[in-house]
Amino acid sequence: MNLLHFTKMHGLGNDFVVIDAIRQRFTPSPELVRWLADRHFGIGCDQLLLVEPPTRPDADFRYRIFNADGGEVAQCGNGARCFARFVVEKGLTSKRRLRVETASGVIEPELREADEVAVDMGVPVLEPARIPFVSDTDAVVQTLEVDGARVELTAVSMGNPHAVLVVVEDVDRAPVAELGAQIERHPRFPERVNVGFMQVLAPDAIRLRVFERGAGETLACGTGACAAVVAGTLRGLLRPPVTVHTRGGRLRIEWAGPGQPVIMIGPARTVFEGVIDLDQPRELPR
Numbered sequence: 481m482n483l484l485h486f487t488k489m490h491g492l493g494n495d496f497v498v499i500d501a502i503r504q505r506f507t508p509s510p511e512l513v514r515w516l517a518d519r520h521f522g523i524g525c526d527q528l529l530l531v532e533p534p535t536r537p538d539a540d541f542r543y544r545i546f547n548a549d550g551g552e553v554a555q556c557g558n559g560a561r562c563f564a565r566f567v568v569e570k571g572l573t574s575k576r577r578l579r580v581e582t583a584s585g586v587i588e589p590e591l592r593e594a595d596e597v598a599v600d601m602g603v604p605v606l607e608p609a610r611i612p613f614v615s616d617t618d619a620v621v622q623t624l625e626v627d628g629a630r631v632e633l634t635a636v637s638m639g640n641p642h643a644v645l646v647v648v649e650d651v652d653r654a655p656v657a658e659l660g661a662q663i664e665r666h667p668r669f670p671e672r673v674n675v676g677f678m679q680v681l682a683p684d685a686i687r688l689r690v691f692e693r694g695a696g697e698t699l700a701c702g703t704g705a706c707a708a709v710v711a712g713t714l715r716g717l718l719r720p721p722v723t724v725h726t727r728g729g730r731l732r733i734e735w736a737g738p739g740q741p742v743i744m745i746g747p748a749r750t751v752f753e754g755v756i757d758l759d760q761p762r763e764l765p766r
C-alpha cells in the first residue's frame with residue numbers, strides 16, 4: 481500500500497484535491513493527476529493543488545496547480561483561498577497573511593473572519609505577447625475569427641491566460657460549452673486559454689461563466705473573475721469594486737486600475753479528508 485492523504489476543498493464550487501507535499505512525498509505526473517482528478521475512477525476535482533516548501537527566500541510556501549487534464553498551470557484564484565485555509569488549518573503556519581510562491585510570481589492571501597479569504601492576485605498583464613495572445617495590436621477589444629464567425633474579446637493574464645467576452649443576453653443562454661471549447665484551443669492562444677462569458681448587470685455587478693482551460697466549465701473561476709473585472713473596467717462597463725455572481729456563489733473583486741494589483745475576496749471550504757492507495761490499478765475512461 482502507498483497511501484496518499486488528501487483534503488477535498490472548494491471555492492464557490494470550483495473543487496480541489498489538496499495535497500500536503502511537505503509532510504508526505506508526492507511526485508506529480510500528468511497521468512497520476514488525471515486519475516486523481518477523474519470523477520468516476522479517482523477522487524474527482526477541477527484542479528489538484530500541491531503544498532510545497534518555498535524555493536525562494538521571500539515566500540512562505542510554494543503553490544503548484546494542475547488542471548484535471550493533467551497539465552500544470554501558473555495560477556488559480558479559488559485555489560489560492562483554499563491553499564491559505566489549508567496551511568493554517570493543518571498547522572503548517574501560524575500566520576494569517578501569507579506570501580505564496582507560484583509559477584507566475586508571489587501572491588498574498590490573508591485569512592479573514594469566518595471562511596473568507598482575501599488574496600492580492602498581483603497586477604494583470606495586458607501585453608498580448610505576455611498573455612500569450614497572437615495579435616498585432618494591444619487594443620482592449622480584439623476580434624477573433626471562430627468557425628467563420630467574428631467574436632469580440634479582451635485578452636488578460638492573471639498569471640494564466642483569459643479571453644473575456646461580453647454577452648448581452650442572459651449568460652445562462654450563452655454558448656459556453658461549444659464556443660468556450662473552440663476559443664480555448666484557438667491558434668491565436670498558443671498556450672490555450674480560459675474563456676469567460678460576462679453579463680454586465682451594473683457598473684458594480686456582473687454574472688460570469690467560465691470555460692476553463694484543461695477543465696471545461698467550472699462553477700466558479702477566481703482568476704476568471706479578476707480578468708473579467710479588468711476587461712469590463714478597461715471597456716468602461718465596470719467601476720470596481722465589483723460583485724461577481726458565479727454559478728457557485730459570489731466573489732468581490734477590487735482593482736484601482738492599470739498597474740495596480742487585483743484583490744479577490746471570497747470563501748474557501750474544507751469538505752472532507754481522505755486517503756487513497758496509489759498502488760491500486762489506475763483506470764481512466766476510454
Ligand SMILES: N[C@H](CCC[C@H](N)C(=O)O)C(=O)O
Nearest residue numbers: 556557558640693701702703
Ligand atoms: N484552468 C486554469 C487554472 C485554474 C483557474 C481557476 N480554477 C481559478 O479559480 O482561477 C488555467 O488553466 O489557467
